[in-house]
Amino acid sequence: MKNSFNLPQNKKKRVVIIGAGFAGLKLARKLINSPFQVVVMDKQNFHQFQPLFYQVATSGIEPSSISFPVRKIFQKHSNLHFRQTELLNIDHEQKYVITSNGPLSYDYLVIATGVTTNYFGSDNLEKYGLPMKTTAEAINLRNRILSSFEKAILTDDADKQSKLMSVVVVGGGPTGVELSGAIAEMRRYVLPKDYPELDFSRMKIYLYEASDRLLNGMSVEAGNKALYFLKELGVEVHLKTPIVDYNGDKVSLPDNKVKYARNLLWTAGVKGRFINGIPNEFWMRSGRIKVDSFNQLEGLHNVYAIGDISCISDDTEFENGHPQVAQVAIQQADNLARNILKGNKKKFKYKDKGSLATIGRNMAVADLPGVKFSGVFAWFLWLFVHLMAIVGVKNRFFIFVNWAQSYFSRDQSLRVLIQPYIRKKSV
Numbered sequence: 001m002k003n004s005f006n007l008p009q010n011k012k013k014r015v016v017i018i019g020a021g022f023a024g025l026k027l028a029r030k031l032i033n034s035p036f037q038v039v040v041m042d043k044q045n046f047h048q049f050q051p052l053f054y055q056v057a058t059s060g061i062e063p064s065s066i067s068f069p070v071r072k073i074f075q076k077h078s079n080l081h082f083r084q085t086e087l088l089n090i091d092h093e094q095k096y097v098i099t100s101n102g103p104l105s106y107d108y109l110v111i112a113t114g115v116t117t118n119y120f121g122s123d124n125l126e127k128y129g130l131p132m133k134t135t136a137e138a139i140n141l142r143n144r145i146l147s148s149f150e151k152a153i154l155t156d157d158a159d160k161q162s163k164l165m166s167v168v169v170v171g172g173g174p175t176g177v178e179l180s181g182a183i184a185e186m187r188r189y190v191l192p193k194d195y196p197e198l199d200f201s202r203m204k205i206y207l208y209e210a211s212d213r214l215l216n217g218m219s220v221e222a223g224n225k226a227l228y229f230l231k232e233l234g235v236e237v238h239l240k241t242p243i244v245d246y247n248g249d250k251v252s253l254p255d256n257k258v259k260y261a262r263n264l265l266w267t268a269g270v271k272g273r274f275i276n277g278i279p280n281e282f283w284m285r286s287g288r289i290k291v292d293s294f295n296q297l298e299g300l301h302n303v304y305a306i307g308d309i310s311c312i313s314d315d316t317e318f319e320n321g322h323p324q325v326a327q328v329a330i331q332q333a334d335n336l337a338r339n340i341l342k343g344n345k346k347k348f349k350y351k352d353k354g355s356l357a358t359i360g361r362n363m364a365v366a367d368l369p370g371v372k373f374s375g376v377f378a379w380f381l382w383l384f385v386h387l388m389a390i391v392g393v394k395n396r397f398f399i400f401v402n403w404a405q406s407y408f409s410r411d412q413s414l415r416v417l418i419q420p421y422i423r424k425k426s427v
């Protein structure tokens with residue numbers, strides 16, 4: 001097969017990794033200076049730190065601080081290669097992938113493509129809801145929130161103002177909780193200073209969750225405390241309330257109730273992206289790929305899936321699959337690297353280091369092995385853990401400076417509305 005990627009020709013076995021997220025990047029790093037030729041492919045040329053998307057969306061940090069060019073990581077390692085391209089198809093019998101830039105053969109294939117937003121089949125929510133699964137979507141959210149206020153100040157119609165200023169967040173997981181808390185803090189400390197002519201009693205923040213509690217992946221205590229913190233910040237939280245429909249203006253709720261808001265932020269579900277060529281029996285209902293305890297697609301030679309897209313189906317401790325979090329992705333990559341390098345088969349065993357979620361300034365919840373706590377200490381721990389997890393010293397420094405500045409000034413300085421350039425049609 002023609003090699004369409006301008007890769008060095010040698011006798012090294014080739015490991016093709018699709019996706020430069022937490023899982024793919026960790027695996028590539030573990031294979032530095034190994035006897036393999038490692039080719040990482042991603043449709044973007046940067047790694048994105050998803051846990052801080054909500055701060056980009058609420059003008060807290062620059063998008064560039066949570067993005068890291070993949071090539072910079074690969075610079076000094078001659079066996080690592082990056083190609084910006086999109087995986088379209090795999091042929092596991094002939095052992096090659098087909099990408100938007102042509103085919104490439106592999107000896108080992110590792111799928112680490114993560115997940116995307118799940119609208120559960122609702123065309124309207126997909127059309128009008130605002131997702132936050134990529135840096136571009138987080139920037140879009142920031143622009144939508146800011147431009148709504150720019151429009152609200154141009155009208156003196158109270159209903160129109162209320163619709164433009166109000167925000168509906170759907171999904172009471174960590175992302176929904178963190179987003180609604182951050183928006184509530186903008187309402188309290190920042191926006192009234194920018195828009196003194198607006199009446200902020202018209203700005204409502206609603207959080208809707210279909211189940212009976214917040215933070216389902218964490219302890220009941222953490223969920224209850226998050227609810228308490230959000231109420232303190234003035235967020236109207238509605239549990240056991242699935243959204244029925246949304247038309248861009250009107251949110252339809254159970255029992256024929258309605259709310260009006262121009263911005264509905266959808267954080268209620270994820271699903272795996274379908275990949276052509278992976279046989280149907282591997283696809284689970286959640287869109288995840290079924291793998292064994294070695295992260296291998298059983299029966300397919302040297303094809304693996306790691307991270308959010310994968311689901312180990314035979315771990316009795318995690319019957320519905322491991323949680324879709326960064327630590328699982330990183331630990332699976334670590335285990336797979338060891339297996340590929342040593343040629344042995346060590347089963348993946350997840351070491352749960354605990355979970356954290358932040359709601360606002362001095363308000364966070366922590367479930368650590370053997371201890372649960374909340375408040376100021378949990379918040380500082382959240383800041384520290386996230387700062388240390390960011391890729392790149394420069395990014396870490398800029399985020400630290402941003403956080404320190406916002407902590408003392410109770411302000412964010414990044415409320416800029418930069419729209420993508422669209423070329424005007426020539427006349």
Ligand SMILES: Cc1cc2nc3c(=O)[nH]c(=O)nc-3n(C[C@H](O)[C@H](O)[C@H](O)COP(=O)(O)OP(=O)(O)OC[C@H]3O[C@@H](n4cnc5c(N)ncnc54)[C@H](O)[C@@H]3O)c2cc1C
Pocket residue numbers: 018019020021022023024041042043044046047048050051052053054085086087088112113114115132133174175273306307308309324325326327329
């Ligand atoms: C808003 C938000 C907040 C989160 N907060 C936390 C948190 O606080 N703590 C935590 O532990 N986890 C958190 N998570 C989850 C965490 O980010 C994921 O578990 C983690 O990113 C999974 O890593 P991954 O490598 O499997 O996938 P990802 O990191 O999603 O990486 C997948 C990569 O694959 C690329 N890709 C996808 N399809 C293709 C294709 N066809 N061709 C080429 N490239 C492709 C994508 O561009 C992407 O770079 C959060 C997630 C989100 C969205």
